[in-house]
Amino acid sequence: MSIVTKLQKAVVNSLTSLYNKPFTDKDFQINQTKPEFVGDYTVVLFSLLKNVGKSPDELGNALGIHLIENNNELFTSFNIIKGFLNIEVSDKFWVELVTTNYQDVCYGKHPLNGKKVMVEYSSPNTNKPLHLGHLRNNFLGWSVAEILKAYGYKVFKSCIVNDRGVHICKSMIAWQLFANGATPQSTATKGDHFVGEYYVKFNDEHKRQTAELVATGIAQKEAEKQAPIMLATQQMLQDWEAGKPEVMQLWQTMNSWVYDGFDVTYKNIGSDFDKTYYESNTYLLGKEIVQLGLSKNVFTKKEDGSVWIDLTADGLDEKLVLRKDGTSVYITQDIGLAQQKYDEYGIDESIYVIGDEQNYHMKVLKLIAQKLGVASAEAIHHLSYGMVELPSGKMKSREGTVVDADDLVAEMIATSRKHTEELGKVNDFTADELTDLYNVIGLGAMKFYLLRVDPKKKMVFNPEESIDFHGFTGPFVQYTYARIKSILRKEPFNDTAISTTLLKSEKDIAVIAEQFIAVIAEAAKELDPSKIAMYIFNVAKTFNTFYSDLSIAKAESEEKKQLRLQLASLTAIILKSGMQLLGARVPERM
RNA sequence: GGUCCUGUAGUUCAAUGGAUAGAAUAGAAGUUUCCUAAACUUUAGAUCCAAGUUCGAUUCUUGGCAGGACCA
Numbered sequence: 001m002s003i004v005t006k007l008q009k010a011v012v013n014s015l016t017s018l019y020n021k022p023f024t025d026k027d028f029q030i031n032q033t034k035p036e037f038v039g040d041y042t043v044v045l046f047s048l049l050k051n052v053g054k055s056p057d058e059l060g061n062a063l064g065i066h067l068i069e070n071n072n073e074l075f076t077s078f079n080i081i082k083g084f085l086n087i088e089v090s091d092k093f094w095v096e097l098v099t100t101n102y103q104d105v106c107y108g109k110h111p112l113n114g115k116k117v118m119v120e121y122s123s124p125n126t127n128k129p130l131h132l133g134h135l136r137n138n139f140l141g142w143s144v145a146e147i148l149k150a151y152g153y154k155v156f157k158s159c160i161v162n163d164r165g166v167h168i169c170k171s172m173i174a175w176q177l178f179a180n181g182a183t184p185q186s187t188a189t190k191g192d193h194f195v196g197e198y199y200v201k202f203n204d205e206h207k208r209q210t211a212e213l214v215a216t217g218i219a220q221k222e223a224e225k226q227a228p229i230m231l232a233t234q235q236m237l238q239d240w241e242a243g244k245p246e247v248m249q250l251w252q253t254m255n256s257w258v259y260d261g262f263d264v265t266y267k268n269i270g271s272d273f274d275k276t277y278y279e280s281n282t283y284l285l286g287k288e289i290v291q292l293g294l295s296k297n298v299f300t301k302k303e304d305g306s307v308w309i310d311l312t313a314d315g316l317d318e319k320l321v322l323r324k325d326g327t328s329v330y331i332t333q334d335i336g337l338a339q340q341k342y343d344e345y346g347i348d349e350s351i352y353v354i355g356d357e358q359n360y361h362m363k364v365l366k367l368i369a370q371k372l373g374v375a376s377a378e379a380i381h382h383l384s385y386g387m388v389e390l391p392s393g394k395m396k397s398r399e400g401t402v403v404d405a406d407d408l409v410a411e412m413i414a415t416s417r418k419h420t421e422e423l424g425k426v427n428d429f430t431a432d433e434l435t436d437l438y439n440v441i442g443l444g445a446m447k448f449y450l451l452r453v454d455p456k457k458k459m460v461f462n463p464e465e466s467i468d469f470h471g472f473t474g475p476f477v478q479y480t481y482a483r484i485k486s487i488l489r490k491e492p493f494n495d496t497a498i499s500t501t502l503l504k505s506e507k508d509i510a511v512i513a514e515q516f517i518a519v520i521a522e523a524a525k526e527l528d529p530s531k532i533a534m535y536i537f538n539v540a541k542t543f544n545t546f547y548s549d550l551s552i553a554k555a556e557s558e559e560k561k562q563l564r565l566q567l568a569s570l571t572a573i574i575l576k577s578g579m580q581l582l583g584a585r586v587p588e589r590m
Numbered sequence: 591g592g593u594c595c596u597g598u599a600g601u602u603c604a605a606u607g608g609a610u611a612g613a614a615u616a617g618a619a620g621u622u623u624c625c626u627a628a629a630c631u632u633u634a635g636a637u638c639c640a641a642g643u644u645c646g647a648u649u650c651u652u653g654g655c656a657g658g659a660c661c662a
Contacts (some may be wrong), residue, residue, distance in 0.1 A: 029606080031608075031609095036610080044608060047608095081609075315593075317592095317593095356660090357659055359660070360660050384595095386596085386659095387658085387659085419628070420628090423628065441628090456595085456596095457595090458596075460601090462602085468614085468615070470615080471613085471615060472602090476614095479628045479629075482628095487625050490625075491625080522606095534613085545630070547630085548630045553624095
């Protein structure tokens, strides 16, 4: 039980016996005491004043005295300042916390709760390589999965590959027109980049043909549709749906090139999935959903054969669920897949890591599923995240401002190499050890950077400044870890009994370490890795202050030395686990 | 036009309605005979505007202004 929970319960008990009426922990607030005051945790009294009919000082004194008399092992003193009751927690409690946990590598993790959750993330299109936005998505998905595991869930990671449709046909048409039989192998190009180049070529050619038609007096929109290359693409889409062998063959070949490329990227950034769904297998799933909706009168069929749902009563529009030509739209496919996941894995929650541009779509998806009464409806949860923008605004492929994922990873690793070489601390590393170290630092910096911001907010990425390695960053945390490990390699633990009082910078570590379990719970409930990033940064900072303040190896007594070694060890465990929750590693030396 | 999201130091980000709005970075000034200076210490600097709700509002409500997304 966390110290805050203990204090809450103690306050409820004291209030109840002092004032002879029932109270709950909702009646008051407990905060961490601000550093300028004496105490560890603070009971805010204002909300209780009316109920008990006392002044802040009267209530605070009565409550403070009662709390300490009845919990003298736990709380040692109190003071009241302007309606805030500051409570000091005994050193004994903090020391015990440290001595019982300092070697527990699972410290902070919650026991299994028996629930299953699926996290769907990444979900790429197969017509171009991954970019910065996909990285935020991938890191978020991975991290949320790790956090939910630590919170006690059984987690399945899934990915839906958008492998069919007009976008991939565009790349295919352009390849037929311009490639002259070239392949990734023949051009020594990574497969996803190779296919992406033809997507760009398509757009260039389409633009050129459209301009030609516009010059003959055709309206822009019409010209875009009538451009020969676009007509060819539409024909190819129909051929694909009809299963025309040579089209299917080309489609499979080009997709396999893209997958080869994605595999490399996923391996580099450390992403994987328990289950991959392909849209080419799921895009027909909507059909029975439509039948179900019609039979329940949730959907209505119009004269032209198209099927709609009326959501105006919920403040939304009428929404198309089946086109007049009988093809289903994304929303019906998605409901079908939601149900399939639910049936296959028996999940209690289904989380979709998808950008906030899809907020409306996801809202409609859940609403329709609810109206249909399908079992999976309530499990649907959209983890909506903001776009990554550049200082100049949105990334635009037309203007060539898209930050490529592979390029960025390579750049981060090169930067970590440069910093490391300048510092010259690891000259005795082998070549393999160095390669690994650059990876750990470069990826750690990048993941931390993209996860330290509240997911639902859009964020700005400035490629000019590159990513900082100082301050609120991954390498800061990693460096703190490496410094601790350096000490722990030299100074062994022993079984000296510890019953000392704590200095401020010693106690600060114990206090923040105690919060790890609660921070994991908070991050899991809010699906917010930034809570973890901020927390481990503060843990590292607290340790660094302690480190420059007090000596561990040359402590004033053996007892103090052991205490400080244990504090260091617990800190290291938290930093390593915390970074793992962000999908990042820590180096033993750097 | 409709719906939704976001406006906090020069910049990038924090703050379940609570104490003097925190960090990081950039700026200024310091710290190395001592466990890794990718560190530490000090300093200066901000709530878009206007009302309202109350003991108290960055937070909640309403109306503006600015930016973004989605829907036609």
